[in-house]
Structure formats: C-alpha cells, structure tokens
Amino acid sequence: MSEKINIPRGTFDILPGESSKWQKLLNIFCETANLYSYQEIVTPIFESAHLFERGVGEVTDIIEKEMYRFTDRKGREFALRPEGTAPIVRSFIENHLGKEYAPAKLYYFGPMFRYDRPQKGRYRQFHQYGVELIGSNNPYTDAEVIALADHFLKQIGIKNYTLEINSIGCDKCSPVYDAALIEYYSKHKDELCGDCVKRLEKNPKRLLDCKNEKCQLIGKEAPSILDYLDEDCAAAFEKVKYYLNLLKVDYIVNPRIIRGLDYYSNTAFEFLTTSLGSQNALLGGGRYNGLVKQLGGVDTPAVGFAGGVERLLAVAEAEGISLVDSGNSGIYVANIGAETIDYALALCAEFRSKGISVEYEIDKNNFKSQLKSANRLNIPYVCIVGSEEMEGQRFTLKEMNSGKQVTLNRSDIGEKFNNWPKLSVFEAEQTC
RNA sequence: GUGGCUGUAGUUCAACCGGUUAGAGCACUGGAUUGUGGUUCCAGAUGUUGUGGGUUCGAGUCCCAUCAGCCACCCCA
Incomplete structure (x- = not known):
C-alpha cells in the first residue's frame, strides 16, 4: 500500500450526510435574497493579489499574515480570495454594472481562504454568503441589507443572536475621533496591555474591543464615536435606525463595534451569537463608500454583509435546528x-x-x-x-x-x- | 503567530504503578427450516494504539520530534 495522503490542515470534506444541509442552507439564502430582488454573482476564487492589498488594506491581518499568495508560471502574483467584497467591486467596475443596474443588488456564495490557526468555527478554507448593494448612499439601503440578513437568519430558524449596529463615521469625522481616542488613551498608556499600546498607533478604534479587563475598564470612560459624528453622518445613522424600526428589525446600538477591514465607513453592524464560544461573529458588514473609487472606479457608495456558513451551521446545530430534509420518498x-x-x-x-x-x-x-x-x-x-x-x-x-x-x-x-x-x-x- | 489539552476497532469510550493473546457498547456481517425488514437471541470479523525515533528485559502507558484536532489569545466568518 502506498502512503496515505491527508486533507490539508484547516480544511474539511463535506460528506454525503452533511451536504444536504449545505444545499438547504444555500437554497434558503438564495430564496431570501430573491425576495429582496438581489441577483447572484460568481467571481473566481483567485484574483490579483494587489486587488486585496488595495481593497482590504495592506496593514490588516488578512493581508499581512493570512493570505494565500502564489505566483503563476509567468510570475504574476495572485491570491486565493480571503473575502468576497473586493472581487465583486472589481467585477462591478470591470463590467460597468453601474450602467445597467442602478444600484446593483448582488448576492454571492463560495469558499474563502485565510491562513489562520484552525479552531472550531474557524477554518483555512471556509464559506461565506453575502450581499452587496452598490450604487446608493440612501440610509434605507443600509437597513435593507441588514433586514435581509436578519430575515435569512430567521428563515433558518436561528434564535440566539443579537444585532449590534454602529456608525464609524466618514473619512472626515473618523480621524477626529481617532485623535480624541489617542488623546484619552495616552493618559492611561502605562496601564494598557502590550497589544493596546501598539493599537494606539496603528488602529486606535481597536482599543475599544480589547478583552483585557484593565483595558476594558479604561475603555468605559473613553469618548464615544457617536459624539464625534459630523452632521451628515449623524443624520444618516438616525435614518438607518428609523428604517430598521420601520422594517421591524431588532437591534441595539453598540458604539464599540469596529469592523476589521479598512474599507468600511459609516454604518457598521454585526450579528453575534452566544452559542459558539469565542468565535461569536456570525455575520458582519457595513457601508464602504470609498472602496469603488479606491479600486479604480468612479466614486460609488455601497453597503453589504458577509456571513460564515460553517458558523451558521454550528449555531443551527447548537440550537437543535434540523436542516435535514423530511425524508426519502423513493x-x-x-x-x-x-x-x-x-x-x-x-x-x-x-x-x-x-x-x-x-x-x-x-x-x-x-x-x-x-x-x-x-x-x-x-x-x-x-x-x-x-x-x-x-x-x-x-x-x-x-x-x-x-x-x-x-x-x-x-x-x-x-x-x-x-x-x-x-x-x-x-x-x-x-x-x- | 503565542500558550495549553488531546490522539486506542467504522464510532463512543475502557485498559491499575510500564507487564505477557489491547477490551466493551453501538454499528457492521452471517444465522434462528427454503420469497419478507424494524424487536429479540446466537455467532463472527475488526486495530501497524496518529506517525517516526528514544529509554527499558518489556511501552497504548514514560521521553523527544512530527502531524492532526480541540481550547484560549490574536483576528475574524
């Protein structure tokens, strides 16, 4: 017998007993997206590495240490996609989707790749579903995208989750807030943990969600982003909340929600679950008005979300939800x-x-x-x-x-x- | 990337302080008068103890390495 070859670390097979659950989940997602008139878009699983460097942000963990990079035979630099938004924006620009659909309402599903240390609910090849609405800055669209996500989770039958929303401001007021945070935290620099000292320079907003007890204590008195939003951003955030109420979506405002990728602005939101240990982010998203321009398109506002299939299935199982079809009829x-x-x-x-x-x-x-x-x-x-x-x-x-x-x-x-x-x-x- | 826990039949787990043929339930295969399943009863098969080294008269058990999973951190889906 020759040597046995094993599956790569952090990946898994979807076996016959499991695959029907995936199909069912995907079906529900497609149906829900269709209810809101979103159409599917499928992009390659690898793209130019520069797309992600420019789109996601060069100093993020995803780019710095988690991206699967490779060069092809002609020395071109590619990467297995670590996330779905940048490729879709690339496609939006390349195919002039803004001309034909205004706004473009897109949904997607597929494997993503990140070189991370595996854990339950965290894999090197994992699957995301998500939607992007590109071409409107109307706060209603923020609410619509959130409502779609909420609707989907309810269709699956998930109960144990909360929606937290925030606004992280725009490129005008966000830096003002950063400055205020730096000023505040600098006074307590001696008491902060090592990571937070680094964050102070790199990404001050991250200080807010440090899990270290001391840092949290200090964070309680920290200034709130909501006090630093400029007039437009504050008004937009009010509108988002207004529409969420109108669409009957429950939420809580959490001014400490910060999104990990560089391209976010204004509305940020997360659907969190308590039934999964520390991998509690079920689905996350927000507005990214600067990304289309940053990737070479004409300045176009956009909003979207992405969720993890593995985590959703894990939560469904923890909550005793059966995704198995009613049975054989053969x-x-x-x-x-x-x-x-x-x-x-x-x-x-x-x-x-x-x-x-x-x-x-x-x-x-x-x-x-x-x-x-x-x-x-x-x-x-x-x-x-x-x-x-x-x-x-x-x-x-x-x-x-x-x-x-x-x-x-x-x-x-x-x-x-x-x-x-x-x-x-x-x-x-x-x-x- | 950092720290910790774990790895034994298909599966869930046993196996004393290192001791001789590594066990059990479930599952599986066959049978209980020839063409009738589920329950029951009887019988049977199954492992290079994750992998590779080392210590020892002797290793599933101790040590090292490696691979993998899990947990926390980091980060995020």
Whole structure:
C-alpha cells in the first residue's frame, strides 16, 4: 500500500450526510435574497493579489499574515480570495454594472481562504454568503441589507443572536475621533496591555474591543464615536435606525463595534451569537463608500454583509435546528434469485422514468438483506420481484411503515404512479 | 503567530504503578427450516494504539520530534 495522503490542515470534506444541509442552507439564502430582488454573482476564487492589498488594506491581518499568495508560471502574483467584497467591486467596475443596474443588488456564495490557526468555527478554507448593494448612499439601503440578513437568519430558524449596529463615521469625522481616542488613551498608556499600546498607533478604534479587563475598564470612560459624528453622518445613522424600526428589525446600538477591514465607513453592524464560544461573529458588514473609487472606479457608495456558513451551521446545530430534509420518498427494488435481476433492472428504469428515486443494490443477492438495507436506508416502499412476479409481468409493492403489500401489473406503472409519492393502491386494494 | 489539552476497532469510550493473546457498547456481517425488514437471541470479523525515533528485559502507558484536532489569545466568518 502506498502512503496515505491527508486533507490539508484547516480544511474539511463535506460528506454525503452533511451536504444536504449545505444545499438547504444555500437554497434558503438564495430564496431570501430573491425576495429582496438581489441577483447572484460568481467571481473566481483567485484574483490579483494587489486587488486585496488595495481593497482590504495592506496593514490588516488578512493581508499581512493570512493570505494565500502564489505566483503563476509567468510570475504574476495572485491570491486565493480571503473575502468576497473586493472581487465583486472589481467585477462591478470591470463590467460597468453601474450602467445597467442602478444600484446593483448582488448576492454571492463560495469558499474563502485565510491562513489562520484552525479552531472550531474557524477554518483555512471556509464559506461565506453575502450581499452587496452598490450604487446608493440612501440610509434605507443600509437597513435593507441588514433586514435581509436578519430575515435569512430567521428563515433558518436561528434564535440566539443579537444585532449590534454602529456608525464609524466618514473619512472626515473618523480621524477626529481617532485623535480624541489617542488623546484619552495616552493618559492611561502605562496601564494598557502590550497589544493596546501598539493599537494606539496603528488602529486606535481597536482599543475599544480589547478583552483585557484593565483595558476594558479604561475603555468605559473613553469618548464615544457617536459624539464625534459630523452632521451628515449623524443624520444618516438616525435614518438607518428609523428604517430598521420601520422594517421591524431588532437591534441595539453598540458604539464599540469596529469592523476589521479598512474599507468600511459609516454604518457598521454585526450579528453575534452566544452559542459558539469565542468565535461569536456570525455575520458582519457595513457601508464602504470609498472602496469603488479606491479600486479604480468612479466614486460609488455601497453597503453589504458577509456571513460564515460553517458558523451558521454550528449555531443551527447548537440550537437543535434540523436542516435535514423530511425524508426519502423513493422505492427500493429487491429481487429474489439471480434469474430476476434483469427484470428488476427493467422495472428500475421504468420507475425512474416516472421521476421516482430508485435504489437497487446489484451486489446484494440475499433477499432478506435487501429488505434490511431498505429499512436502514429509510426507504418507504419496496418493490419485490421474484420469479412468480416476473412470469406474470407483475411486481409486489410493499409499504414499509404499515407492512402492507399489493401486487400490481407492470403496466400499472404508467398510470398509477403519476402522483407519486401519493399512492391510492394501499387504501383501495389490500392483500396480504 | 503565542500558550495549553488531546490522539486506542467504522464510532463512543475502557485498559491499575510500564507487564505477557489491547477490551466493551453501538454499528457492521452471517444465522434462528427454503420469497419478507424494524424487536429479540446466537455467532463472527475488526486495530501497524496518529506517525517516526528514544529509554527499558518489556511501552497504548514514560521521553523527544512530527502531524492532526480541540481550547484560549490574536483576528475574524
């Protein structure tokens, strides 16, 4: 035997038992997005590395240490996408989506890649779903995007979450606030943790969500962004809250919400869960008015969110939500004796042509074990063919729940199976 | 990237202070008079103890390395 090759660290297979949950989740997301008239967009999973450096921000963790970079055979620098927004904005610009759709209302789903230390709810290849609304600065659109996210979580059945919103201001008032934070925290510099001392220079807003007790204590007295918003930003934030109320979305204002990527401005929001330990960010987003211009397009305001599928599934499981479909409605074809195999196969084909899902196990030649198998697979009906049936061009159909069975003519498949899985044969004519 | 915990049949877990053929439940396979499943009963198969070294008369058990998972930090989905 040759050497066994294992799956890369931080990745996982979606096995047959799991994949139906993913399909269901994705379906619900597509349906919800469609309710709000968003259309799907699919972009490549790798892009020019510069797209992310410029879009996400060069000094973020994502770019500095988490990006999967590679060069191709001609030395071009690419990266597996660590997030979905920059590629979509790239596509928006490249395909002039602003001309055709105004605003562009887009949703997406797919794998993302970050070289991070794996943990539960944190993987190197993970999956995000998200929406982007590009081309409006109307605060209603912030609320709409949030409402869509909220609607989606409710459709899945998630209960244990809170929506926290904030405004981090625009490129005019945000620096004023940073200055105020620096001034405040500098007075307590000796008491701050090491990380926070660095944050003070690099990204002062990050000081606010440090988990260190001392830092938090100091943070309680820190100035609030909400007092530093300029007139336009403050008015916009009020409007967002107004529309959220109108759309009946519950939220709390948390002036400490800071988003990790550089491109955010104004509205920032997070859907947080308590049922997942420290990986509590279920979904996050906000407004990013500067990004389109920054990536070479004409100045266009935009807002969006992204959520993690793995975390959502984990929360769903923690909350006991079943994403498994209601069950099999197919037929298990069982034959008795080698001479009936061909006849059984012919019946399989006829059932399938009626749109009925058929299981037939060619390598199981013991009749009893075939029935056992049907039972284990939870298949509600078994079609039994032995030599008696074959000679009369018939088959026996058994309803596993009740144990009832009837013998039907092969030609009955044409009419009696039109409304499968609704079947009247067991009420009308019973034998056995 | 930092610190800690863990790794034993398909799976969940046992195995004393290092001691001889590494066990059990569930699952699996076969059987209980020939063409009828689920419950029951009987029988059976299963492991290079994550991997590679080391200490020892002897290692699942101790030591080192490595890989992987988990937890916290960092960060985030």
